[in-house]
Amino acid sequence: MADNITLTIDGHPVSADPSQTVLDAARSAGVAIPTLCHHKDLLPYGGCRLCLVELRQGKRSQLVASCGYYAKAGLEVHTRSPRVLRARKLVLEVLLALMPYSEEIRRLAHENEVTETRYQRTMHYCVLCGLCVRYCDEVKHTNCIGFVGRGVERNVAWVPPDRYDQTCRTCFECMSLCPTGVFPSNFGLAEV
Amino acid sequence: MERFSSPRDLDQARQSAAQSRQGRLTLSLCSGTGCLANRSRPVYEALIAELDKAGAADKVIVKRTGCHGFCERGPILVVYPQEICYLSVQPDDVAEIVAKTVLKGELVDRLLWKQAGKTFTRQSDIPFYSHQTRQVLAHNSLMDPADIDDYIGYDGYAALADVLANRTPQQVIDEIKRADLRGRGGGGFPAGVKWETTRNAADPVKYVIVNGDEGDPGAYMDRSVLEGAPHSVLEGLIIGAYAIGATAGFFYIRQEYPLALTNTLKAIEQAEARGLLGDNILGSPFSFHVKVHQGAGAFVSGESSALVSAIEGRVGEPRLKYIRQSVSGLFGKPTCLNNVETWANVPLIIRNGADWFRATGTEGSKGTKIFSLVGQVEHTGLVEVPMGTTLRQIIYDIGGGIKSGRKFKAVQTGGPSGGCIPEAHLDTPVDFDALTQLGSMMGSGGMIVMDESSCMVDVARYFVEFLKEESCGKCLPCREGIREMVTILNRITQGQGRPGDIAFLEDIAVLLSEAALCGLGTSAANPVISTLRYFRDEYEAHIHAKTCPAGVCKALIAYTIDAERCQGCGACAKQCPTKAITGEKKAAHRIDQKKCVKCGVCLDACPKKYRAVAKVSSVSVVPEAVQTA
Amino acid sequence: MPEATEELCSLDRIDRIIDRYGGQRSALIQVLLDIQKEDKWLAEESLRHVASRLNVPLPQVYQVATFYKAFSLARRGRHLITVCMGTACHVRGSPRLFDRVSQKLGVGPGKTTHDGRFSLLTVNCMGCCALGPVLAIDEDYHSNPSAADLGRILSQYE
Numbered sequence: 001m002a003d004n005i006t007l008t009i010d011g012h013p014v015s016a017d018p019s020q021t022v023l024d025a026a027r028s029a030g031v032a033i034p035t036l037c038h039h040k041d042l043l044p045y046g047g048c049r050l051c052l053v054e055l056r057q058g059k060r061s062q063l064v065a066s067c068g069y070y071a072k073a074g075l076e077v078h079t080r081s082p083r084v085l086r087a088r089k090l091v092l093e094v095l096l097a098l099m100p101y102s103e104e105i106r107r108l109a110h111e112n113e114v115t116e117t118r119y120q121r122t123m124h125y126c127v128l129c130g131l132c133v134r135y136c137d138e139v140k141h142t143n144c145i146g147f148v149g150r151g152v153e154r155n156v157a158w159v160p161p162d163r164y165d166q167t168c169r170t171c172f173e174c175m176s177l178c179p180t181g182v183f184p185s186n187f188g189l190a191e192v
Numbered sequence: 193m194e195r196f197s198s199p200r201d202l203d204q205a206r207q208s209a210a211q212s213r214q215g216r217l218t219l220s221l222c223s224g225t226g227c228l229a230n231r232s233r234p235v236y237e238a239l240i241a242e243l244d245k246a247g248a249a250d251k252v253i254v255k256r257t258g259c260h261g262f263c264e265r266g267p268i269l270v271v272y273p274q275e276i277c278y279l280s281v282q283p284d285d286v287a288e289i290v291a292k293t294v295l296k297g298e299l300v301d302r303l304l305w306k307q308a309g310k311t312f313t314r315q316s317d318i319p320f321y322s323h324q325t326r327q328v329l330a331h332n333s334l335m336d337p338a339d340i341d342d343y344i345g346y347d348g349y350a351a352l353a354d355v356l357a358n359r360t361p362q363q364v365i366d367e368i369k370r371a372d373l374r375g376r377g378g379g380g381f382p383a384g385v386k387w388e389t390t391r392n393a394a395d396p397v398k399y400v401i402v403n404g405d406e407g408d409p410g411a412y413m414d415r416s417v418l419e420g421a422p423h424s425v426l427e428g429l430i431i432g433a434y435a436i437g438a439t440a441g442f443f444y445i446r447q448e449y450p451l452a453l454t455n456t457l458k459a460i461e462q463a464e465a466r467g468l469l470g471d472n473i474l475g476s477p478f479s480f481h482v483k484v485h486q487g488a489g490a491f492v493s494g495e496s497s498a499l500v501s502a503i504e505g506r507v508g509e510p511r512l513k514y515i516r517q518s519v520s521g522l523f524g525k526p527t528c529l530n531n532v533e534t535w536a537n538v539p540l541i542i543r544n545g546a547d548w549f550r551a552t553g554t555e556g557s558k559g560t561k562i563f564s565l566v567g568q569v570e571h572t573g574l575v576e577v578p579m580g581t582t583l584r585q586i587i588y589d590i591g592g593g594i595k596s597g598r599k600f601k602a603v604q605t606g607g608p609s610g611g612c613i614p615e616a617h618l619d620t621p622v623d624f625d626a627l628t629q630l631g632s633m634m635g636s637g638g639m640i641v642m643d644e645s646s647c648m649v650d651v652a653r654y655f656v657e658f659l660k661e662e663s664c665g666k667c668l669p670c671r672e673g674i675r676e677m678v679t680i681l682n683r684i685t686q687g688q689g690r691p692g693d694i695a696f697l698e699d700i701a702v703l704l705s706e707a708a709l710c711g712l713g714t715s716a717a718n719p720v721i722s723t724l725r726y727f728r729d730e731y732e733a734h735i736h737a738k739t740c741p742a743g744v745c746k747a748l749i750a751y752t753i754d755a756e757r758c759q760g761c762g763a764c765a766k767q768c769p770t771k772a773i774t775g776e777k778k779a780a781h782r783i784d785q786k787k788c789v790k791c792g793v794c795l796d797a798c799p800k801k802y803r804a805v806a807k808v809s810s811v812s813v814v815p816e817a818v819q820t821a
Numbered sequence: 822m823p824e825a826t827e828e829l830c831s832l833d834r835i836d837r838i839i840d841r842y843g844g845q846r847s848a849l850i851q852v853l854l855d856i857q858k859e860d861k862w863l864a865e866e867s868l869r870h871v872a873s874r875l876n877v878p879l880p881q882v883y884q885v886a887t888f889y890k891a892f893s894l895a896r897r898g899r900h901l902i903t904v905c906m907g908t909a910c911h912v913r914g915s916p917r918l919f920d921r922v923s924q925k926l927g928v929g930p931g932k933t934t935h936d937g938r939f940s941l942l943t944v945n946c947m948g949c950c951a952l953g954p955v956l957a958i959d960e961d962y963h964s965n966p967s968a969a970d971l972g973r974i975l976s977q978y979e
Contacts, residue, residue: 046512047667049707063706068512090703094672118696119676128665146880148887152675154665159880226949229962263951409907412948447854447891448947450960488850489890505849507888564950566909572951604908640908654911658945
């Protein structure tokens with residue numbers, strides 16, 4: 001294992017292993033960064049954009065997903081800068097419309113002063129965080145479910161549909177990962 | 193096909209190819225996709241038959257070449273060495289061309305270009321061409337893309353031979369860096385720097401890729417280069433591979449471009465047969481192999497990490513990766529991706545030197561750029577100009593101004609991620625940095641001219657709708673932000689815009705540019721932002737006054753018949769698809785607004801001498817329709 | 822649903838396609854494109870066969886097959902009519918051209934005529950921008966055909 005390096009998070013020096021992501025480093029240092037599509041057993045995905053942090057280097061500033069950015073010596077990370085908070089609020093406004101039943105999202109929205117959403121609510125409550133799909137693939141290696149379609153047509157589906165009977169009945173581990181709070185009504189409705 | 197085992201073999205082939213051209217007329221017929229659509233194939237067949245009949249077949253060389261650029265006036269036939277340019281040639285014209293021009297050296301006047309009372313014989317004198325600097329496209333109208341020897345005869349592969357025999361990889365990289373060649377695919381990243389990073393990456397296995405996923409609607413530069421000069425792209429790629437130290441390369445070509453694919457495959461096959469590609473190229477120790485990967489229809493695949501995923505056989509979805517492709521790209525190996533036009537510039541730079549290349553262009557952007565000049569402009573086609581040429585020069589001097597005398601409104605550059613530039617900025621010199629400052633971008637070079645008949649809200653809606661179909665859907669801001677933008681823009685164009693909609697659009701734009709995962713998402717709001725910046729009054733007219741100033745948005749317009757002008761000829765009623773027009777013969781007709789679908793057929797049908805049908809704001813005709821809508 | 826007029830790619834033929842690419846996993850998209858080209862659609866049994874031969878999980882094959890526009894999971898007509906909806910064509914009236922074709926065929930976007938002759942599709946730029954609005958029937962391009970032109974052109978296709 002490589003030697004630890006030091007980066008600063010919100011002005012405080014933090015020691016981290018270079019194989020750690022900025023998110024991991026921040027959390028081990030007790031700095032909270034909200035996430036939705038992140039899971040410790042899964043590869044970084046970067047879909048929800050809740051974990052954005054600001055990196056500064058001199059005058060240059062950049063927002064990155066902390067779940068996929070690896071710790072580097074001398075990195076200057078800000079988790080609550082105005083730029084981060086503005087982006088976070090805008091993401092939360094979308095999430096508030098998409099997953100109104102999630103207590104976690106309601107709490108985060110409240111904390112970030114997002115009180116209402118201008119986005120249309122849809123009947124479809126899946127936020128496509130991909131936790132279930134990736135768990136089925138990366139952890140269980142069963143590949144019962146997958147993404148189909150693209151863009152706004154993207155969905156989670158059993159492929160083929162009869163996989164539900166064969167394999168899922170005895171597993172259902174992915175269900176506990178669903179962050180929307182309405183499981184299972186959000187899932188498995190799409191047909192290929 | 194004879195295999196070259198040394199630069200000398202290549203040189204001999206070049207001389208004999210050049211010799212075989214001597215003293216013969218060359219008839220070069222454009223056979224790019226545009227001209228094929230204009231029926232250039234029957235012209236070719238007629239030409240062959242007619243030459244046979246006249247017994248002149250061995251006196252002339254007939255070439256089916258790539259795109260000549262002046263697509264609107266295709267099929268184009270150029271007779272060399274005189275460079276006589278015939279436009280809009282039809283099979284019926286061929287007999288006369290053969291009888292007069294081929295046999296007697298006379299001109300067929302009616303097929304020549306005429307402008308402002310003047311007749312132009314030579315292609316390069318036609319204003320559309322004379323204001324251009326054709327470097328990359330220079331050979332497009334001269335060469336048969338399906339014949340490697342033709343390319344060799346015009347100094348093809350000479351740069352490769354020179355590099356392999358006389359230069360170290362580092363020297364090649366230094367030359368490209370000194371030329372300051374910036375990526376033509378959009379971002380304008382310095383190619384030499386990218387090459388060097390890839391070369392210096394630790395992994396010994398490296399790849400080079402031609403990004404031919406030209407997905408921007410309204411752009412076809414790369415298609416034309418691949419169709420017309422596939423060997424120059426291939427030569428550039430091989431030189432790049434040598435400089436970078438790559439042993440394998442890929443062409444990524446859109447499946448919508450079948451001819452580009454065919455010609456590229458043929459070029460690769462011929463280069464392999466000639467020993468210019470494969471093991472021990474031209475007898476040197478350098479070996480390099482190329483494969484072609486077909487795209488399957490996804491705009492996002494042009495994004496480099498998505499393109500790499502697609503070549504790996506996976507869904508072309510951007511990856512969460514903060515490591516450059518030049519360090520870890522295809523199959524995790526250092527990978528250098530450049531677009532078609534960038535690679536095509538490489539042999540030119542090597543052959544003529546970095547100084548030659550730098551002599552053209554602006555401080556920050558060197559060389560030329562190919563644009564596809566399309567839309568409501570008089571002369572559409574493919575143009576190549578020095579960086580720094582102004583928009584006005586391109587649109588007016590080359591393009592001949594706006595079609596049918598209407599007024600210019602905006603020019604859209606940079607594809608769906610670009611923006612609309614208004615008249616006030618027409619004198620901006622076009623280069624990477626100037627366009628970005630205007631809130632648009634160079635993109636790959638699409639240039640869509642719009643006149644006063646285009647509604648800028650509708651144009652924004654069109655682009656966002658396009659991006660909605662093309663977003664991969666992986667990250668939340670892009671998927672949901674674009675979805676919501678479409679909803680808002682639809683509602684505005686349907687006359688149901690609300691106060692606060694503009695502010696909401698601006699917030700979504702921030703969400704996209706700050707939080708989206710890839711370049712498609714972060715630039716997705718550009719069409720909205722740039723139209724809001726320059727044409728905010730049009731948005732406000734739609735939202736507050738419920739009118740569409742350009743008369744485009746169907747919900748906000750109506751057609752009426754002026755009872756005083758109408759002579760009751762019935763031409764409109766006959767063509768109305770919904771039978772919404774009624775009236776006695778020779779008496780004024782009227783349109784039933786409830787039945788009208790606003791297709792505009794009546795407006796076209798009304799005889800010019802009456803001009804009784806008019807397009808008006810719907811508020812003035814059926815105010816209640818808008819209020820209740 | 823139109824009657825099946827052609828046999829599907831037999832599994833042998835799919836095997837040959839796969840062998841052409843050396844059976845490599847990374848050839849997934851190329852293999853599917855070849856099958857799509859021969860069959861004009863991707864049948865479930867073809868997808869299953871490809872998944873097992875290339876050793877790619879079936880959901881990933883479906884993900885690819887439903888992601889790209891070139892693929893169709895439903896049977897398509899004998900001829901594809903593609904109307905270009907690119908920007909240049911849009912500002913020159915491709916929506917009206919599309920309506921014209923759609924009326925003539927009596928089907929909407931993505932649909933196939935009852936006799937199985939034509940499927941009507943849209944594409945976001947074919948690169949014939951100077952000739953817009955443009956449509957292609959299979960691989961033949963036509964620049965802004967009028968309603969009368971369309972009738973004549975369509976009658977040339979079986």
